[in-house]
Amino acid sequence: MLRRWTAAVAAVTLLGTLAACGSDDSAGGEPDGLTMGFAQVGAESGWRTANTKSVQEAAQRAGVELKFSDAQQKQENQIKAIRSYVQQRVDVIAFSPVVETGWETVLLEAQRADIPVILTDRAIDSEDDSLYETFLGSDFVAEGRKAGEWLLQETEGEDSVAVVELEGTTGAAPAIDRHTGFTEAIAGSGVEIIASQTGDFTRSGGKQVMEAFLKAHDDIDVVYAHNDDMGLGAIEAIEAAGLTPGEDIKIITVDAVRDGMQALADGKINFIVECNPLLGDQLMDLAERVVAGEEVPKRVVVEETTFTQEEARQALPDRQY
Numbered sequence: 001m002l003r004r005w006t007a008a009v010a011a012v013t014l015l016g017t018l019a020a021c022g023s024d025d026s027a028g029g030e031p032d033g034l035t036m037g038f039a040q041v042g043a044e045s046g047w048r049t050a051n052t053k054s055v056q057e058a059a060q061r062a063g064v065e066l067k068f069s070d071a072q073q074k075q076e077n078q079i080k081a082i083r084s085y086v087q088q089r090v091d092v093i094a095f096s097p098v099v100e101t102g103w104e105t106v107l108l109e110a111q112r113a114d115i116p117v118i119l120t121d122r123a124i125d126s127e128d129d130s131l132y133e134t135f136l137g138s139d140f141v142a143e144g145r146k147a148g149e150w151l152l153q154e155t156e157g158e159d160s161v162a163v164v165e166l167e168g169t170t171g172a173a174p175a176i177d178r179h180t181g182f183t184e185a186i187a188g189s190g191v192e193i194i195a196s197q198t199g200d201f202t203r204s205g206g207k208q209v210m211e212a213f214l215k216a217h218d219d220i221d222v223v224y225a226h227n228d229d230m231g232l233g234a235i236e237a238i239e240a241a242g243l244t245p246g247e248d249i250k251i252i253t254v255d256a257v258r259d260g261m262q263a264l265a266d267g268k269i270n271f272i273v274e275c276n277p278l279l280g281d282q283l284m285d286l287a288e289r290v291v292a293g294e295e296v297p298k299r300v301v302v303e304e305t306t307f308t309q310e311e312a313r314q315a316l317p318d319r320q321y
């Protein structure tokens, strides 16, 4: 076990299955002695698949021995995985918390075992920030704000705009923050969220919730989906109802994975806010520095953009995921 030092508090912007919990899958490569336990959320979306691939490939490139677990969107599975990494005495633990709260006990166990923890993609809600060394991920509030600001611009001059919101997993940082950012942006305008429900970040969840929204409301102008997958599910429901997505009902999503970008280029989605899943290399770099006892920023924000339909057509040929 290598000795760790306390990370410095600073904020910077960088440019930028094991099916069941408890068993491991080494990514191979030529380990240099650094072992990482990585507790992934699940495989709920295209974004998550791209993120897992990025972490596994980066570990291999860096010679990090990766012990990977898929929590299948359940907090108790992630907690079990983290405990098992503590028992195995890995050098560093990284995880993307399914939900924001309820981590103190297990993270204290890691702290007492002197195993540094890195939060990746999603944050936790805790007053004790000594429980983790650094948090690498997007600014989800900013993402929600960008979605709301685009809609305000698009609907300028309209008295009222009825939005239905497909929320991510209840209690997850991106669901909470993307709602917050969006509502901040539309405050005081004629844009109103008339219904909001979780689709759990999945395509099937988005489809089901959208079917219910369409039955309950005949005045929907816009769908705001917290990720592409739920937006793609909503497209299926809208088409099944005999309406044209992107025209009869406008759609805004977050992520910009290939399927979402294709739907944007095809005119079925109107605007996408990017959320970058390619965190693997930055994660390995931070892990090596933390384990070597170097100071790292407490918060590392990933830089992201937005896409209109025309921008998606231009970007698609080079899109990596």
Ligand code: AHR
Residues within 6 Å of the ligand: 044, 045, 046, 047, 048, 121, 122, 174, 201, 226, 227, 228, 254, 255, 275
């Ligand atoms: O935490 C990132 C979010 O989780 C992505 O936007 C979503 O697609 C994923 O499931």
